[in-house]
Amino acid sequence: MDSDDLGLFGPGSVTWKVHEEPILIVAGLRSLYLQSLHPRAMAGVAQNSNYRSDAWGRLVRTATYVGTTIYGTTAEAEAAGLRVRRRHARLRATDLFTGEEFRVDDPELLRWVHVTEVESFLDTARRAGLPLTADEIDGYYTEQRRSAALVGLDPATVPGTAAEVADYYRRIRPELRMTREAAETALFLTAPPIPWKLSLPARIGLNLGPPRWAYFGIAGTALALLPAWARRMYGGLGLPTTALSADLSVRALRLTLATLPRRWREGPLQQAAKERAARLAGTPA
Template sequence: MTFDLTTLRRDDYGFFGPGSPSWKVWAAPTALIGFQRAVTLEHFEPFLTAAVADSQGIYNSPAKRLDHTLSYFLLVAVGDGRTATQAAEHLMRIHAPMTGIEPVSGKRYSANSPDTQLWIHVTGWHSVLKAYEMFGPGKLSPAEEQRYWAECAIAAELQTCRPEEVPRSREEVRAYFARMRPKLCVTEAAVRGMHYLLWTPRANGGVEIAVGSRLLAMASIATLPKWMRELGRFDRPRFVDRAITIPARLVAKVAAARNLRLLTAAGPYLVPMTGQILRQHVTAGEPALRDTVTPARARELYGTQGSRPLTAVQH
């Protein structure tokens, strides 16, 4: 992705604005833990696993691929309407050619399909909130959580998700995962992908990503249910989870107390684009319009598709 991130908030407050739970959760240091959790558990969905395995992006350039993916989520959460819309359309173009045959079912997959995009979206928003609750300030208030899931549904408008299928509460998220569980499985490609993201080899990602992935994995594995850990072949004793919780909370608390300086300082070495977005988020002045905008309005103003919703490419 190539955007002028020095003007992250030139036009408006984006879709959620100051004081929103999305700004609070997605800009917290714990988002890195949540993001590693999300990209790991995404591999339980066989069609997404096939897309990742066939594209080889996480293996050829793991640091760049992970940085760009996290940057997209963060731009949608804290960027202005123009930047978020352009990022979404760019991502759709990147995903468009990612089609093929899923080897378990023999069915065709498409990275832009509504089902795959919904899985990516829900696992991302759920995982970042889970990490925030476990290692950050804790649970949101009932009103904040209600608003968080409403904002999750708004963000889904930038993808090909069917609006009626997007969960809008914690209960609906649980119901969604319950519906998805019979469809989940692991293959050799899935296990390889999960383990690669949890413990990225130095030869592929460099020292920074190799060390960073292992440190994050100590915390992110603790957030996953035991059946997923066993299925993914990365389970460990629960006492390890308990041992890592206190130091992980302490690190997150220190980073938050320093206004994200630790994370933005580490950005150039771990996730440079994400670090730049966070830096701009913290230092940005007032936008031209001191108000939020809807995805539909942002598409009308700045998108190449006008006010039309994004649609999946048919194959």
């Protein structure tokens, strides 16, 4: 029964420990900056997505998908994965450098998106101050092979330890480059349109400076959290001092988010999963 199902991971997993962190909102943005550096992945998004006209809607849908795979029941996670696989199977894009048409569900592209996403989640959480042992770090990557399987990847072909992720990045870096599309996407991610509920006051003369500048701060932190080689591709400096500044910023933001009420920090999927786990354990949620 779904009421007894704790999903693909559960309360004893490293995945639940990592995704307990609200700071992962910064990780999601970091992963998008990183993913944009792959020309084919960028072409696949640009040619098949309405992210410019529906940026916030796409963000909500992506967050809901991740939340479902992490905290939903097994049936909910598998259904979400099936919807993604069916959608990807229909999509094609054209390589702007070779003119070759390719499938969006090419395993190489799916693997790139998966690795950059889970590495961003883990790296951001750790640098924000979440204590994790070496075994837990490897355990997270191994657990996340289950998420990779949902989108159609063979788990055996997905990096499952920190060393394997580092080796994957070393091998794929020659394929990455700063294209015009990547630069335009990075600019869009840094200064996206304001949702209409927030833009309305601006239309009647109210100052939206603080929200806009707060977002700039989050975007700047996400960029600074990128690996040094990725920051250099964006024209930034890959200096240790940049990484240190990012660490301090993300730690401060994590402490701030920790002061928010639980109902603001946890989404409905996470709350429902915790309630199921508590019910099965016979303890209060």
